[in-house]
Amino acid sequence: xxxxxxxxxxxxxxxxxxxxxxxxxxxxxxxxxxKSTWCTFIQTMFxxxxxxxxxxxxxxxxxxxxxxxxxxxxxxxxxxVLGDGRTITIERRSGGRQPMRDFSAFVTxxxxxxxxxxxxxxGETLLGVPRAVFERSAFIGQNCxxxxxxxxxxxxxxxxxxxxxxxxxxxxADSTLRAWQRxxxxxxxxxxxxxxxxIESIDETLRRIEECLERAASLKxxxxxxxxxIDALEQELSACxxxxxxxxxxxxxxxxxxxxxxxxxxxxxxxxxxxxPAEEDISSxxxxxxxxxxxxxxxxxxxxxxxxxxxxxDAARAALENYCAADxxxxxxxxxxxxxxxxxxxxxxxxxxxxxxxxxxGGTAAALMDGPVRLIAGIVGVIAAAALxxxxxxxxxxxxxxxxxxxxxxxxxxxxxxxxxxxxxxLTMRVREAEQTVSACRNSAESAAQAVKGHLDRLTEAFRRxxxxxxxxxxxxxxxxxxxxxxxxxxxxxxxxxxxxxYAAEAEAxxxxxxEPAVEPERPRNIVQTDLRAxxxxxxxxxxxxxxxxxxxxxxxxxVVLGTRRLGCVEALGxxxxxxxxxxxxxxxxxxxxxxxxxxxSPLMGTLxxxxxxxxxxxxxxxxxxxxxxxAHAKAAGEPVSRELPWLSAGTVDQVYLALRLAVCHLVxxxxxxxxxxxxxxxxSFDDVRMGHALEYLLELSKERQVLLFTCHxxxxxxxxxxxxxxxxSLS
Numbered sequence: 173x174x175x176x177x178x179x180x181x182x183x184x185x186x187x188x189x190x191x192x193x194x195x196x197x198x199x200x201x202x203x204x205x206x207k208s209t210w211c212t213f214i215q216t217m218f219x220x221x222x223x224x225x226x227x228x229x230x231x232x233x234x235x236x237x238x239x240x241x242x243x244x245x246x247x248x249x250x251x252x253v254l255g256d257g258r259t260i261t262i263e264r265r266s267g268g269r270q271p272m273r274d275f276s277a278f279v280t281x282x283x284x285x286x287x288x289x290x291x292x293x294x295g296e297t298l299l300g301v302p303r304a305v306f307e308r309s310a311f312i313g314q315n316c317x318x319x320x321x322x323x324x325x326x327x328x329x330x331x332x333x334x335x336x337x338x339x340x341x342x343x344x345a346d347s348t349l350r351a352w353q354r355x356x357x358x359x360x361x362x363x364x365x366x367x368x369x370x371i372e373s374i375d376e377t378l379r380r381i382e383e384c385l386e387r388a389a390s391l392k393x394x395x396x397x398x399x400x401x402i403d404a405l406e407q408e409l410s411a412c413x414x415x416x417x418x419x420x421x422x423x424x425x426x427x428x429x430x431x432x433x434x435x436x437x438x439x440x441x442x443x444x445x446x447x448x449p450a451e452e453d454i455s456s457x458x459x460x461x462x463x464x465x466x467x468x469x470x471x472x473x474x475x476x477x478x479x480x481x482x483x484x485x486d487a488a489r490a491a492l493e494n495y496c497a498a499d500x501x502x503x504x505x506x507x508x509x510x511x512x513x514x515x516x517x518x519x520x521x522x523x524x525x526x527x528x529x530x531x532x533x534g535g536t537a538a539a540l541m542d543g544p545v546r547l548i549a550g551i552v553g554v555i556a557a558a559a560l561x562x563x564x565x566x567x568x569x570x571x572x573x574x575x576x577x578x579x580x581x582x583x584x585x586x587x588x589x590x591x592x593x594x595x596x597x598x599l600t601m602r603v604r605e606a607e608q609t610v611s612a613c614r615n616s617a618e619s620a621a622q623a624v625k626g627h628l629d630r631l632t633e634a635f636r637r638x639x640x641x642x643x644x645x646x647x648x649x650x651x652x653x654x655x656x657x658x659x660x661x662x663x664x665x666x667x668x669x670x671x672x673x674x675y676a677a678e679a680e681a682x683x684x685x686x687x688e689p690a691v692e693p694e695r696p697r698n699i700v701q702t703d704l705r706a707x708x709x710x711x712x713x714x715x716x717x718x719x720x721x722x723x724x725x726x727x728x729x730x731x732v733v734l735g736t737r738r739l740g741c742v743e744a745l746g747x748x749x750x751x752x753x754x755x756x757x758x759x760x761x762x763x764x765x766x767x768x769x770x771x772x773x774s775p776l777m778g779t780l781x782x783x784x785x786x787x788x789x790x791x792x793x794x795x796x797x798x799x800x801x802x803x804a805h806a807k808a809a810g811e812p813v814s815r816e817l818p819w820l821s822a823g824t825v826d827q828v829y830l831a832l833r834l835a836v837c838h839l840v841x842x843x844x845x846x847x848x849x850x851x852x853x854x855x856x857s858f859d860d861v862r863m864g865h866a867l868e869y870l871l872e873l874s875k876e877r878q879v880l881l882f883t884c885h886x887x888x889x890x891x892x893x894x895x896x897x898x899x900x901x902s903l904s
Contacts, residue, residue: 173254173298173845174878175214180248182216183209183238193899196874199882200889201903207882208314211852212238214880215311217250217264218295219303221272235271246271251280252298255845260286262294300842309836314852346762353755356748364752367745374738377728384725391718398711405704412697415690417681424675431668438661442654454651457634461648464627471620478613485606492599504593511586514571781828781835788827788866796828804828823857830854830866834873846877853883860887867891871898 179189184206190199201207212234225233240246245266253259259280267274275291278284289297296302301309357364635647693700782796785806795807797814806828807814817825834849841847849870855863867888870879874897881888892898 173252173847175250175848175880176253176259177251178210178213178217178248179250180210180213181240181242181244182213182246182248184241185209185213186240186242186244190901190903192878192880192901194874194878195897195899196871196879196892197881197899197901198888198892199880199901199903200886201882201884203884205884205903207884207903208852209238211311211313211850211882213248214250214850215303215307216272217248217262218299219306220264220275220291220295239271248272254298260289262289264291299847300845301840301847305840306847309833309840310847310849312830312833312849312851312854346759349755349759349762353752353759356752356755363748364745367741367748371738371741371745374734374741378731378734378738381725381728381731381734384721384728388718388721388725391714391721395711395714395718398707398714402704402707402711405700405707408693408695409697409700409704411690412693412695412700415693416697417678418690421675421678424671424678428668428671428675431664431671434664435661435668438657438664442657442661454654457631457647457651460627460631460634464624464631467620467623467627471617471624474613474617474620478610478617481606481609481613485603485610488599488602488606492596492603504590510571777832777835777839780838781832784834784869785828785831787869788831789824789862790865793824793828796831804832823859823862826854826857827862827866834869837877848878848880849873850880851882854881855883855885855888863887864891871895874898 174194175192177189177191179187181187184204188206190210199207199210216234216238221235222233225231225235227233227236235246238246247263247265249261249263251259251261260277261280262277263275264272265274266272273291275289275294277286277289277294279286295306299306299310307313354362356362631647635643778795778797781804782794785793785796792808793806794809795814797805797807805814805816806820806824817828820828837847837849851870855866858866870881871892873879883889889900889902892900
């Protein structure tokens, strides 16, 4: 099979195209130019994106790592020339959330589809091997030259050295057998420990059930034993109650007798008091006595009010006597008139001034002038002087009269006299009101006195009729004695009735069969009752504990069911142990068979890989030995022993693994349509000499199958320049 052209939108590739040729293709490009991207694209076109990859620390899944940088959907196409001469094209596109999931295959240049090729089967159908074998043989990725174990690769190799059956793998079979064995027993886990624990748990449950049932039986026995003690205590309590009933009957009889005597004695005392008033008469007397007390209180109250009113009247009269009340009205009127007259005759008045001026002018004119004018002026002056003298006399008389009135009433002014008049009027009103109050209080006091006399007359008649004494006090003492005796008689009668009832009840409660006197018990009734309650409580507690214990046993399960379940677990445990032993025997047998297989596998793989290693190293190493896990030992020419890989240089180790991978290609890849070999910087640790030997081997190998060598160096292209069968491609 030849890859002729690839077009990819993958990682940094944006619809880039890579054209290839048969033979050895050397694709040279600097770092980060897309070499590893093209290699991963080849693998993805055949096998799709790994579905099981998940992001984790230090690792990015392929579908995220190679998502197109441009943001376009991931996709690509690959043109192939198959071994039968057909030219086909396979395409993968992204659909929805599944990149590179949509697949199509058709004949190149037409629309004729190839239905046998699908997204899941295209790689294994065209290349003849599953992904794991391709990754460990023809696909030599960057830093992935070492060969590790794979069940698919082991099956493929086993088919070559045995019968050709690729369905069996020692490690897969061994892993399956050990997985089955671990399911049965592995470090305390698995079916066998689980069954053992379950049997142990069932045994523990059955033991606990047995303990619960034994404890319940013991509690039942203790409860039954307490029944006898309870019966004895009940009999003892019955004897105590019988004795107490008899004692109560005796006490009731004694109390009845005493009550009868008390009633008889009290009635005798009452009869000795003579002819007693009837109950209604006594009530009437008490009512009159109570009314007498009330009217006496009223009489005292009214007399106190009378005394208070009389004192108020005396005080008002005394206050009024300090004034000349009889003349106050006339004196007030006279004083007001005199004050008005004085106001008209004062020298300082205007008229007085005018008369004075007239007299002065008249006198002056008479002295200075002659003739009739002098006479007239003299007459005017005399008249004015006479008028002035008369006015002064009137004013003096009025002033004396006014002073006399004010002095009589001890008032400093007419205004004070008017105020005194008002005060005398107020005192006069108080006296009249006090006289009315005194009259009313006197009437009330007299009415109360009449009421007291009426009650006393009725009571005196009743006292005389019933010989209760001469005074209310004596009558009250006698009536109180009568009332006390009657009350005591009523109480005694009630006590007698109660004693009769108690006696009848005690006599009725006494059974006929126990009329004989009971023996006094050894212990008091309360102590027997306490012991009986304690015994019954203990019996109840024991019954509850028994029920709880039986409930615990029932909660643990049915012993029959548990026994059946245990028997099933024992049988299952025996079968699991037999299976475990059989699996152990199968593992040992398989290991022996694998050892025999390795004796045939190692020479075949070691011989072929050793020949390739000898060519790559220029004959430095002539032999390679390895086991089925690809643990290798290399033997150098001229050295007596082989050396493990950790003793070799890093470049030599890579050359050993390259030889081993190329040997795997010869052994496991189909020979009828050789698969292309893809190498991604596989010679990075090779020196120039061994690189030349490796290129010579690849050039020889390219005659059988297409070889795609991706490299970041130019030395490979320089070494193969102008060599037939070599195609040099440069990626910019």
